[in-house]
Amino acid sequence: MDFETTFIAQVITVIGFAVGLSIVVASGRYPRHIRGSLRAYSYGKFLLGSAFLIAGYRGGQAPELLIPLANGIGLAGLSMNYTSVRHLQNRPVWPFVPAAVGAAVGLSCLLLLFVGGGIGWVRVLVSFATSAVLLVIAFEVLVRYQGRGIPHYVTGLLCASLAVVYLVRMSAGMAQEDAPATYMLDDRVERATFLLSLLGTVIGAINYVLMASDEFNRELSKLAHTDGLTGALNRRRLFEMGEVEFRRARRYGRELTVLVLDIDRFKSINDHAGHPFGDRVIRAVADCCTGQIRHEDALGRIGGEEFAILLPETGAEAGRMLAERLRGAIERQLAQLGAEAGVTVTCSIGGVSLTREHSEFSDLMAQSDTALYDAKHAGRNQVRFFPEAAHPVPMPA
Template identity: 85%
Template sequence: MDFETTFIAQVITVIGFAVGLSIVVASGRYPRHIRNSLRAYAYGKFLLGFGFLIAGLRGSAAPDLLVPLANGLGITGLAMNYTSVRHLQSRPVSPLAPAAVGLAVAVACLLLLFVDAGIASVRTLVSFTTAAVLLGIAFEVLVRYEGRGIPHYVTGVLCATLAMVYLVRMGAGLTQEETPTAYMLDDRVERTTFLLTLLGTVTGAINYVLMASDEFNRELAKLAHTDGLTGSLNRRRLFEMGEIEFRRARRHGRDLTVLVLDIDRFKSINDRAGHPFGDRVIQAVADCCAGQIRREDAMGRIGGEEFAILLPETGLEAGRLLAERLRSAIERQLAQLGAEGGVTVTCSIGGVSLTREHSEFSDLMAQSDSALYDAKHAGRNQVRFFPTVSLTPALHA
C-alpha cells in the first residue's frame, strides 16, 4: 500500500475518534434534543473513524470483506451526521435509517465484488452515495433550518463542496483501470478527496459545535421569554414587545390594538375542580387564542389567568371583531372541557386601539385593563373597548 494515502486515512481515524469522544463528553449539559443531536454526530464520527481505520488495514487475510465493511461503516457514520442535523431542529428521525443506508451500501459493495465488477465500481457507488448524503445535509442546514447563522452557512457550503469532490471521485472511478482489491487507490483524485475529507472532518466538527451552541442559546432565550405552562410569552417579554410595537406604530402612523383577556371566575374553577384542572383550563385558553391570532401577533400570559395580545396593523373595528371571535371560540371550544370539571369556562376581554393621545405603551395596557374591568362588572363573558363599548350582551357565566 502507498504510505501517503494510508497515512491520511489514519489521521482521519484519529481525528474522528478524538472529535467523537470530545463531543460525547460535552453533550451532557445540553437539553435533550441538542444532546441527542451531538451524540448522533459523535457516534457518526466514531463510525467514520472505524471505516477509515479498516480501509487502512486492507491487505490482511480477508481483503474482499474489508472493502464492504469499511464503506458501510463510513456511510453509516455520515448518515448519522445527517440525522444529527434533524435532531438539532427537532425534526422526526428514524433511528434505524443510518444503519439501513450503511448496510445497503455494504451489501451492494459485496455484490459488486462477488460478480467481479472491480474496485472501480465500488468507488463509483460509494462516491455517489457519499455525495447524496452530503447534499442532504447541505439542504437541511441551508434551506430547511430556521434561524440560520454563519456556522450553518459554512457547514452547508462545506458539505456541498465535499459532495462535488466525491462526484469528481465518482467520475474518476468510472474511467480508472482495475486495481487489486487488497490495495488502497492512490491517484491524485483519491489523495485530494482524502485530504478534503480530513479538512471537512475538522472544520465540520467546529461548525457543528457552534451550531449546537446557537441552538442552546435560542433555547435559553425561549426559556427566558416564555411562560412555562402555556408556551406563550411571559409578562416581561410581552411588555418588551409591546414597547417595540408601540414605538413602530407611532413612528410610521400604523394601527395597533391591545387586548387583555381574563378567564371568568377562575378561582371558583380551581376551588371546584382543583388546581391541576385549572392549569388545563389556562393551557386550553392559550391554545385556543393561539389558533385564532395571526403569526405576526403576540400573546403573553401576564397574570395567573390573564393574557394580553398585541395586534399590530390592526385598527379599532378589526380589533373588536377579533376580540369577539376569541370570546366566542373560548366559550364554544372549551365547553366540553368545562363539563369535565363541572364548571363553565368563559372569558372577558378588554381592548384599546392606538390614538394620538397615547404617549406610552403603558397607557394602552391601563386602558385595556379598564375596559376589562367594565366587562367583568357588566356580567362577564363580554368584550369591551376603551372608551367602553359593549360588543355583546351581558351573559352571566
C-alpha cells in the same frame, strides 16, 4: 508533500475518534434535543473513524469482506450527521436510517465484488452514495433549517463542496482499471479526496459545535422570553414588545390595539377540578388564542389566568371583531374540556385602541384593564372596549 492514502486514513481515524470523544463528553451540558444531536454527531465520527481504520489495515485479511464492511460503516457514520441535524432542529428522527444506509451500501459493495464489478465500481457506488448523503445534509442545513447563521451556511457549503469532490471521485472510478482489493487505492484523485475529507472533518466538527451553541443560545432566549406553561410571551417580553410597537405606531401614525383577556371564575375552576386541570385550561386558552391571531400579533401571559394581545396595524373596529371572535372560539372549543370536570370555560376581554391621548404604552394597558373589569361586572363572557377619545391618531394619506 504527497501523503499515501493509508496514512491519511489513519489520520482521519485518529481525528474522528478524538472529535467524537470530545463532543460526547461536552454534550452533557446541553438541553435534551441539543444533547441528542451532539451525541449522534459524535457517534457518527466514531463510525467514520472505524471505517477508515478498517480500510487502512485490510491487507491480507479477507479484503473482499472488509471493503464492504468499511464502506457500510462509513456511510452509516456519515448518515448520522443527517440524524444529528434533525435532532438539532428538534424535528422527527428516524433512528434506523443510518443503519439502513450502511447496510444497503455494504451489501451492494459485496455484490459488486463477488459478481465481478471490481474495485472501480465499488468506488463509483460509494462515491455516489456519499455525494447523495452530503447533498441531503446540505439541503437540510441550507434550506430547511430555521434560524440559520454563519456556521450553518459554512456547514452546508462544505457538505455541497465535498459532494462535488466525491462526484469527481466517482468519475475517476468509472475510468479506473481493475485493482487488487488487498490495499487501498493510491492515485491522485484518491489522495485529494481523502485530504479534503480530512479537512472537512475538522472544519465540519468546529462548525457543528458552533451550530449547537447557536441553538443553545436560542433556547436560552426562548426560556427568558416565554412562559413555561403556555409557550406565550412572558410579561416582561410582552411589555418590551408593547413599548416598541407603541413608539412605532405613534411615530408613523399607525393603528395599534391592545386586548386583555381573563378566564372567567378561574379560582372556582381550580377549586372544583384541581390545579392540574386549571393548567390544562390555561394552555388550551393560549392555544386557542394563537390559532385566532395573525403571525405578526403577539400573545403574552401577564398573570395567572390573564393574557394580553398586541395587535399592530389594527384599529378599534377590527380589534372588536377579533376580540369577539376570540371570546366565541374559547367558549366553543373549550366546552368539551370544561365538560370533563363539570365546569364552564369562558373568558372576558377588554380592549383599547391607540389615540392621541395615549402618551405611554402603560396607558393602553391600564385602559384595557378598565375595559376588562367592565366586562366582568357586566356578567362575564363579554367584550368591552375603553371609550375612544375624540381625536384618533391620524392615518397617513
